[in-house]
Amino acid sequence: MTAADRCDRCGAQAYVRVVLLSGGELLFCAHHGRKFEPELKKIAAEIQDETERLTAVPASEEER
Numbered sequence: 232m233t234a235a236d237r238c239d240r241c242g243a244q245a246y247v248r249v250v251l252l253s254g255g256e257l258l259f260c261a262h263h264g265r266k267f268e269p270e271l272k273k274i275a276a277e278i279q280d281e282t283e284r285l286t287a288v289p290a291s292e293e294e295r
């Protein structure tokens with residue numbers, strides 16, 4: 232996902248992509264991804280969760 236991907240609910244940067252069993256696709260921010268996760272698991276063929284990127288330390292920072 233890129234910074235251009237936006238949450239369908241609030242317009243924040245998306246970190247969760249949900250591919251639906253019906254063939255559609257939904258994007259959610261970390262907040263809404265967590266909020267709707269129980270529902271999404273029932274209808275999703277695949278859930279791509281990149282919320283760990285929110286807390287990950289960039290490689291360039293790690294060496295300091």
Ligand SMILES: [Zn+2]
Binds near residue numbers: 240241259261263264
């Ligand atoms: Zn959101």
